[in-house]
Amino acid sequence: MKLHRVPGVPTVPGWCLVLVLVLGAGAAYAQDAPDLRAPRLVLDGGIMWSGSYGIGDATALLRSNATGSTPPPFTLFSASSEVGSAPGAVARVGFTLTPRLAVEGGVAFGMPRIHVAITRDVEASPQPLEGEQLKQYLFDAAVVWHLPRRGGARLRPFVVGGGGYLRQLHEERTLVETGQLYYFGFGARYWLRGGSGTARAFGLRGDLRANLRRGGIDFEDKNRVFPTLAVHLFLSL
Amino acid sequence: MRLVARLLAAWAMVSASTPVEAYLKLGASIDGRVVDVTWRAPVRYFVSDADADGGVSASDLRGAVSRASATWQAVSSATVRLEFLGMTAAVPGMVDGRTTLGFQDRPELDRVLAATSFLIDTTDGAIVEADVFFNSRFKWSVAAAGTPGRVDLESVALHELGHLLGLSHSALGETELTGSGGRRVIASGAVMFPIAMAPGTIADRVLQADDRAGISDLYPATGQLTSTGGITGRVTKNGQGLLGAHVVALNPETGAMVANFALNAKGEFAIVRLEPGPYILRVEPLDDAEVESFFSTAIDVDFRVAYASRMVVAPRGGASAPIEIKVVPK
Numbered sequence: 261m262k263l264h265r266v267p268g269v270p271t272v273p274g275w276c277l278v279l280v281l282v283l284g285a286g287a288a289y290a291q292d293a294p295d296l297r298a299p300r301l302v303l304d305g306g307i308m309w310s311g312s313y314g315i316g317d318a319t320a321l322l323r324s325n326a327t328g329s330t331p332p333p334f335t336l337f338s339a340s341s342e343v344g345s346a347p348g349a350v351a352r353v354g355f356t357l358t359p360r361l362a363v364e365g366g367v368a369f370g371m372p373r374i375h376v377a378i379t380r381d382v383e384a385s386p387q388p389l390e391g392e393q394l395k396q397y398l399f400d401a402a403v404v405w406h407l408p409r410r411g412g413a414r415l416r417p418f419v420v421g422g423g424g425y426l427r428q429l430h431e432e433r434t435l436v437e438t439g440q441l442y443y444f445g446f447g448a449r450y451w452l453r454g455g456s457g458t459a460r461a462f463g464l465r466g467d468l469r470a471n472l473r474r475g476g477i478d479f480e481d482k483n484r485v486f487p488t489l490a491v492h493l494f495l496s497l
Numbered sequence: 498m499r500l501v502a503r504l505l506a507a508w509a510m511v512s513a514s515t516p517v518e519a520y521l522k523l524g525a526s527i528d529g530r531v532v533d534v535t536w537r538a539p540v541r542y543f544v545s546d547a548d549a550d551g552g553v554s555a556s557d558l559r560g561a562v563s564r565a566s567a568t569w570q571a572v573s574s575a576t577v578r579l580e581f582l583g584m585t586a587a588v589p590g591m592v593d594g595r596t597t598l599g600f601q602d603r604p605e606l607d608r609v610l611a612a613t614s615f616l617i618d619t620t621d622g623a624i625v626e627a628d629v630f631f632n633s634r635f636k637w638s639v640a641a642a643g644t645p646g647r648v649d650l651e652s653v654a655l656h657e658l659g660h661l662l663g664l665s666h667s668a669l670g671e672t673e674l675t676g677s678g679g680r681r682v683i684a685s686g687a688v689m690f691p692i693a694m695a696p697g698t699i700a701d702r703v704l705q706a707d708d709r710a711g712i713s714d715l716y717p718a719t720g721q722l723t724s725t726g727g728i729t730g731r732v733t734k735n736g737q738g739l740l741g742a743h744v745v746a747l748n749p750e751t752g753a754m755v756a757n758f759a760l761n762a763k764g765e766f767a768i769v770r771l772e773p774g775p776y777i778l779r780v781e782p783l784d785d786a787e788v789e790s791f792f793s794t795a796i797d798v799d800f801r802v803a804y805a806s807r808m809v810v811a812p813r814g815g816a817s818a819p820i821e822i823k824v825v826p827k
């Protein structure tokens with residue numbers, strides 16, 4: 261493309277032209293794009309951030325030298341542990357049943373660290389340990405309900421709920437701990453380009469979820485709640 | 498068959514050449530290698546018919562030993578067989594082919610509640626005979642709830658039967674020095690801790706995780722070797738191995754603690770028969786009991802308590818990759 265300077269019209273850098281062309285294409289389809297047409301497959305992929313959550317305290321107790329069959333124990337040391345926040349990757353496949361309702365399944369992978377802090381030791385000061393890096397997989401299925409359009413023709417909010425199978429592999433890869441994850445959240449799709457004919461619709465998707473984790477690595481066998489935030493690119497086939 | 502009798506109190510169980518596989522158990526050096534000292538058949542024992550002073554009879558001792566035997570035999574992860582054969586006029590310590598437990602007046606051992614001696618086949622480490630004496634110089638109790646000022650006989654019998662079965666002492670405990678130069682137990686994590694609880698206490702009638710791991714290592718029940726795991730590693734100070742460092746493994750999920758020493762000059766340790774899972778490892782100097790209760794060689798106790806940098810997983814049916822734990826001088 262050769263640009264000719266027109267008197268009174270400023271030239272723009274090349275990258276701006278590309279941006280304008282892409283957005284312009286999106287705008288051209290904007291009127292019929294922000295619906296997930298049914299039935300249709302939608303592919304998602306992106307990055308996520310998983311929040312930290314505690315996995316329990318542990319106390320090394322010794323039997324104290326006192327009378328009675330159950331004297332109060334003596335604390336040698338205590339440790340507090342948490343699964344740290346970590347980035348991850350997400351891939352999902354969805355199927356739109358109706359323009360509003362979709363089902364989807366996916367896999368997420370992350371490598372959070374287990375942080376351990378020694379909090380009480382009879383002979384040492386409190387100290388954090390370096391921790392251990394987990395490999396964590398989540399295989400899940402969800403239902404997505406798209407809400408009426410908000411904030412412009414290309415933005416479509418939704419709520420999502422689902423559950424899945426959690427698999428956590430310790431650093432030495434010699435022990436796997438499994439559990440379940442249930443979540444509820446909301447998000448939005450933003451169409452960068454709508455679909456028409458053979459052209460594929462694609463855009464950005466953001467999710468914010470509250471997760472309830474059961475099982476997996478936990479020293480108190482308790483349910484844990486933590487947030488996740490994800491940003492995807494989606495492609496509607 | 499060469500037979501050697503040894504008194505436990507004089508037992509030299511650890512040397513710089515001891516392999517790290519050794520647990521807190523007795524070992525016999527045979528042709529340059531250390532083998533476990535164990536019974537190869539059910540333990541059949543007699544109880545001496547001598548009474549102790551202060552109203553505790555031989556029959557009371559028989560009852561206390563019977564209850565202690567039942568406690569060891571109830572460890573589901575181990576296969577322990579102890580059979581009472583009868584009362585005897587024989588006294589402990591005689592080499593007569595009979596395993597005998599009984600009261601004996603040992604005024605020269607004024608700090609020894611009880612002790613176990615062995616007759617061992619030094620060709621294979623098999624225990625042929627083991628005798629236990631309970632020092633009748635002490636005031637004993639067999640009351641269900643204990644008796645203030647008296648030592649609980651069942652607790653001490655449980656400890657000595659642990660020796661009789663082949664376990665050595667555990668260093669899992671905290672003590673303080675007393676004005677008389679002795680040590681007082683503050684707390685312990687094993688019945689096999691070398692210093693008894695105060696008179697009147699009965700808590701040591703119940704085995705702890707460290708005791709169960711030890712007996713399961715000596716006499717593993719079917720499937721134990723494949724259903725449990727181990728942790729291996731090395732304790733170093735200034736880059737050098739640290740013989741005698743005491744390593745405690747805490748299972749943060751169950752609270753169970755099992756311990757062992759770094760048992761060679763490289764500072765290598767192994768803690769075995771652990772429930773599979775992650776463990777927090779704490780290293781401490783052996784400063785809560787007499788070193789001679791554990792080692793026949795000098796060991797370095799000049800270092801601070803330290804932790805492994807991360808949790809270490811005891812995998813089912815195997816052992817962890819070795820982890821190095823660095824300690825610094827005090």
